[in-house]
Amino acid sequence: MACFFHVSFSSALMSMALIFLSVIPSSICHQVNENDLVNICSKTHDASECLNLFKSDPRSLNTDEKGLAGVAIDLALKKADATHTQYNQLYSDSRDYELQEKYNSCSKNYNDAIRDLKEVKNELDNNRNKLIHVEINDALEEINTCIRAFERDQIDPVQMNYHNLQFKLLCYMVKFTTESLV
Helix, strand or coil: HHHHHHHHHHHHHHHHHHHHHHHHHHCCCCCCHHHHHHHHHHHCCCCCHHHHHHHHCCHHCCCEEHHHHHHHHHHHHHHHHHHCCCHHHHHHHHCCCCHHHHHHHHHHEEEEHHCCCCCCCHCCCHHCCCHHHHHHHHHHHHHHHHHHHHHHCCCCCCCCCHHHHHHHHHHHHHHHHHHCCC
């Protein structure tokens, strides 16, 4: 009888341990607070604007670290879509060949950056965080290429540099929110 009790107790203990281990990951998820946002934003080139962008989305303080990364991705995708559309419109409206070339080039850069961000979102959603840094670095390289195109020749009548820099900031927000997940 002592042997039966020992086997039964061991089975119950093992079951409890498995249940406990399956519950732990959801219970130790860190709820994001304002200090976390300040810490992330302090790593960017514009901490104040970073905080404003995070605070513009009410999900930012009601989520965990993975959720905050999702918020940053959503903000970056929204900005990238708007800027991409704007570059396409500028290309259509311009009669200056040099500007058309730059607008077309930046439109392609944004198209590729959007693809990269969608891949980041897919990786995040499927808990495959190891390749996120590659995709976000690709998106940053796309935007840097666009920025450099306008730096060479100071022709930028619509001041797209502001939009490019804001998108770059958003990419860094994605980069720094996802770093802790890898």
